[in-house]
Amino acid sequence: MALHNSLNGRYRPLLNIPCMVDRSYTQGMGQHFSLRNASHIIGTGSNFGYVSSFIHEQNDERELTELEDRVNALKEVVASEESTTEIMSYSEDELLRIYEDLLAPTTMPSVQESQPVLDPRAQEKDSEAVRCIAERLLESDALATSSTSTLSSQEYRPVITRLQEIASSVETLRLSVPTFDSKDKMNQASPAEVPIGLLTNAEWSSLTRTCVTANDGSAAEAVLDVMKRFGASNVDECAIDVLSLHASAGDVASVEQCLQKYAAPSLTDVHRDLHVKAHAKATPPTTFPTSTLDLLHHYEALGTPAPQKSYTRAITSLLSTQSRPAQGLAQAWDLFAHMRYVAHPQPDVALYTLMLRACSHRAVPAEPERALDLFTEMVVDRQLTPTSGAYAAAAYAFARSGERRYVQEAFRLAKEMLDANRDARGRSAFAADRRLFGALLEGAKRIGDLTRTRWILAEMVREMTQRSGEQEVLVNDMVMTHVFHAYAAFKPPFKRSATLIVDEQTQSEPPSLAQAAGHEQPPGLSPTETGLPMTSSGSRFSHIPPQSRGEVAREAKLLFTRIVEDSRAAPSSIDEDGDSIASRPFRHVQLTPRLLNAYLSVHYVHSSFDEWSGLYRTLFDELGVPRNAKTYVEALERCAISQKSERRMALMLADEIWAVWQGIEEAWRTRDNIQQDEAIKMIDARLVERANAAMIRILALTNNLSRALSHVRAFSDHYPPSKLLRISPKHPLRSSRVVLSGAKPLVRLTSTVNVPDDTVPPLLTFNELEVLHHRLLAVGDRVGLGYLKWLCKAYENFLRERRDATMRAIPEGSDSEKPDDVSQLSHGS
Numbered sequence: 001m002a003l004h005n006s007l008n009g010r011y012r013p014l015l016n017i018p019c020m021v022d023r024s025y026t027q028g029m030g031q032h033f034s035l036r037n038a039s040h041i042i043g044t045g046s047n048f049g050y051v052s053s054f055i056h057e058q059n060d061e062r063e064l065t066e067l068e069d070r071v072n073a074l075k076e077v078v079a080s081e082e083s084t085t086e087i088m089s090y091s092e093d094e095l096l097r098i099y100e101d102l103l104a105p106t107t108m109p110s111v112q113e114s115q116p117v118l119d120p121r122a123q124e125k126d127s128e129a130v131r132c133i134a135e136r137l138l139e140s141d142a143l144a145t146s147s148t149s150t151l152s153s154q155e156y157r158p159v160i161t162r163l164q165e166i167a168s169s170v171e172t173l174r175l176s177v178p179t180f181d182s183k184d185k186m187n188q189a190s191p192a193e194v195p196i197g198l199l200t201n202a203e204w205s206s207l208t209r210t211c212v213t214a215n216d217g218s219a220a221e222a223v224l225d226v227m228k229r230f231g232a233s234n235v236d237e238c239a240i241d242v243l244s245l246h247a248s249a250g251d252v253a254s255v256e257q258c259l260q261k262y263a264a265p266s267l268t269d270v271h272r273d274l275h276v277k278a279h280a281k282a283t284p285p286t287t288f289p290t291s292t293l294d295l296l297h298h299y300e301a302l303g304t305p306a307p308q309k310s311y312t313r314a315i316t317s318l319l320s321t322q323s324r325p326a327q328g329l330a331q332a333w334d335l336f337a338h339m340r341y342v343a344h345p346q347p348d349v350a351l352y353t354l355m356l357r358a359c360s361h362r363a364v365p366a367e368p369e370r371a372l373d374l375f376t377e378m379v380v381d382r383q384l385t386p387t388s389g390a391y392a393a394a395a396y397a398f399a400r401s402g403e404r405r406y407v408q409e410a411f412r413l414a415k416e417m418l419d420a421n422r423d424a425r426g427r428s429a430f431a432a433d434r435r436l437f438g439a440l441l442e443g444a445k446r447i448g449d450l451t452r453t454r455w456i457l458a459e460m461v462r463e464m465t466q467r468s469g470e471q472e473v474l475v476n477d478m479v480m481t482h483v484f485h486a487y488a489a490f491k492p493p494f495k496r497s498a499t500l501i502v503d504e505q506t507q508s509e510p511p512s513l514a515q516a517a518g519h520e521q522p523p524g525l526s527p528t529e530t531g532l533p534m535t536s537s538g539s540r541f542s543h544i545p546p547q548s549r550g551e552v553a554r555e556a557k558l559l560f561t562r563i564v565e566d567s568r569a570a571p572s573s574i575d576e577d578g579d580s581i582a583s584r585p586f587r588h589v590q591l592t593p594r595l596l597n598a599y600l601s602v603h604y605v606h607s608s609f610d611e612w613s614g615l616y617r618t619l620f621d622e623l624g625v626p627r628n629a630k631t632y633v634e635a636l637e638r639c640a641i642s643q644k645s646e647r648r649m650a651l652m653l654a655d656e657i658w659a660v661w662q663g664i665e666e667a668w669r670t671r672d673n674i675q676q677d678e679a680i681k682m683i684d685a686r687l688v689e690r691a692n693a694a695m696i697r698i699l700a701l702t703n704n705l706s707r708a709l710s711h712v713r714a715f716s717d718h719y720p721p722s723k724l725l726r727i728s729p730k731h732p733l734r735s736s737r738v739v740l741s742g743a744k745p746l747v748r749l750t751s752t753v754n755v756p757d758d759t760v761p762p763l764l765t766f767n768e769l770e771v772l773h774h775r776l777l778a779v780g781d782r783v784g785l786g787y788l789k790w791l792c793k794a795y796e797n798f799l800r801e802r803r804d805a806t807m808r809a810i811p812e813g814s815d816s817e818k819p820d821d822v823s824q825l826s827h828g829s
Helices: 003-011 023-032 036-040 048-088 092-103 120-137 141-146 158-175 201-213 217-232 236-249 250-263 269-282 290-301 308-320 327-340 348-360 368-381 388-400 406-417 434-446 448-464 475-489 505-506 549-568 578-582 593-606 611-624 629-640 644-669 685-701 703-718 722-727 766-779 780-805 819-827
Strands: none
Touching: 003 819, 036 549, 036 685, 092 611, 120 158, 158 201, 158 217, 158 629, 201 217, 201 236, 217 236, 236 250, 236 269, 269 290, 269 308, 269 448, 290 308, 290 327, 308 327, 308 348, 327 348, 348 368, 368 388, 388 406, 388 434, 434 448, 434 475, 448 475, 475 549, 475 593, 475 766, 549 593, 593 611, 593 629, 611 629, 629 644, 629 685, 644 685, 685 703, 685 766, 703 722, 703 766, 722 780, 766 780
16 A cells, blocks of 8 residues: 555656646647557556546547537638628519519510601700791891791791801802912912801701601702701711601602712712612502612622611512512512622511511412421521511411411410510510411411400400500401401301201200300300400300301301491590490491401301392492402302202392493403402402303303303403413513622522412313313203313413413513514414
8 A cells, every 4th residue: 555655656747747748749649649658658557547538538628629610610601601691682672673674575676667756845846946046047026026836837948048148148258268378379269168157066957857847858958058068067967867758758869869969979878778768669569669679789789788678678569569469579589588698698587577478478378388497597596586576477477378287386376475475573575466366367267266266356355445545456357357257167066967856745855055055145254254245235145156057147247237336336425435445346447348248258158048149239238338359259159159949049149240240340351440440450360260250150050051151252252362372571680590790689589480470361271161061061062062172272272381481481671582482472462
């Protein structure tokens, strides 16, 4: 015991070594400080327990130190994140504004060019500036005593006269003062080139705009002359306004004179565009725009092509021409390809939209594949944002094809337009306008989808009742024409021949859905919910489409009656209150021959002979609407397909119609009064063919074979087969000669084979004479059969020769080739 105490006292300094060891040293040692080293220092024995406890204490302290460091690091991270969150925090209103800015639709310019809207405040400001000039320059008591609010619109003329007098006085004064050169020699120099600040630039601009607003081109040019004499610095800016005035009026001579005086020799893109615009406006729709195209190629030859807007104007003129529309369409596609080759390889949205409309041109069948390629190129390849006009043009091209898959594509495109471009509040960037609704109606009527037609009409009525103001009339006569055509093309599911005759005992059973659909309104559906109006008689539209032909005719009659009521309502009674306006959605529908023809077509298909013939005789006279050429042709064609029991009555009606039609056809053939009479203006060779073919068919079906043969002979006398050889000369722009430069398109998208010949005179083929041929064969009339065979073969052979001659035709005015068979055919009998 004493020995233990002595050892403990002797080795106590060694046991206190950890207290004297620096902490950094122990931490640096880490795991290398083993028990072996400790025993080497303090030996073995009972001191081993103290060493072990010492090591555990050091490890615990080291772990606590590391944990504290981690906790401190986490606290620093949390503090930094909290400070960042406090800095980047937004309120709900701020977040909403951010999302509104991010999702705001891009504002696109309108495709259709419109006249600039004159701001009334700007006009008043210009008028006030002219009054100030007049008060400063004119010293007349009448002007001083007159009120500024009653200043005449012609008050600028005395101001211009006074400015001309001052300019003459200043020029006389300049010429009277001699000038000296550097050698002190006197010479008679021209007026000094020092501008005189009689008016400011703003005052000159106000005076010019006042003249332009008053459509006084001579006064505006007089202002430009005075500005040039005074040395004003904004002559070019004011000259643009004057050029725009002359170009909008189609005054080519005035535009070229202004360009020569105020813009030559350096013309800008604006000058060239206004020059092209003047030629386009000066060309009437009945004339091919040759001067516009020549001017475009002239600027290309000079190395300064016109801007892309000018090519858009020229293509618009080509698509709108009434003289050979098929040739105008072909030239429009060629000019589009030529422009991308020589001037502007990247079309803009406006030009893409115009070419999409060309895919549904009236002169040729619709081209949905080409429209799809153009739309894909614009949206996917070029990444351009389409406008509502581009969507509507593409949808119309798809719908006009009449193919169900493309009609479905038109509806999908409309859904994409309305749903894929919404802002933060869910509002669509585009509103469904009349063009889009018209395209969808075109597709629905071509596939006979009456359900969609009724839904579209309901949507249009709802839009008109919800919109404030009269910005755009959605429901007009063209829209209702599409609707009635859809009723005519609709095939009801109920067929009387497929009905089952039951006993009298079962007649007490409740009626079927097809029988009750047109008589009862389903519960829970009001006229406002279906979107279609209710007439004064209390009849309503059913929520399902008509199930029989009778129901189709009744619904069309109900709709037409409502149109007549709304269109004939007095404007004073409509404007009395808002409810009256909302209850008359068809007040803007005008009763036109096209609309009445469409309504009659519904009864041609779904009504009996007595009903539709009575409507034909009385409808136009009661409403005071004149008949056009299609009215007579469609009635004759309906008579030609009458049932066997109705053919005698149909022949009597056809004779009445033919008596009127003969005068119309004679006036068209002799070109007499063709522009004054609406019935004669819209007639063409194909309508003449349809009318004569229908009359020949009804005569053959009623066994009036001698009259039918006489009719065929009269037709061949008026339009002999040899008349097919009279071809029109090829336009110089349609020359197929390969050239590297010239005043014509260098790259073409259409060939001569692809351009329809829209100048073919009326003719008859075997399809039109087939019924007569069969009846003559049945009675054994070999003379009549031989005549029909000769006539059909003559038309066929001469038509083939016309095609070959058209392919070999020489451009008009070309002297590079000798005349061949084409010239002989062109002047043949």
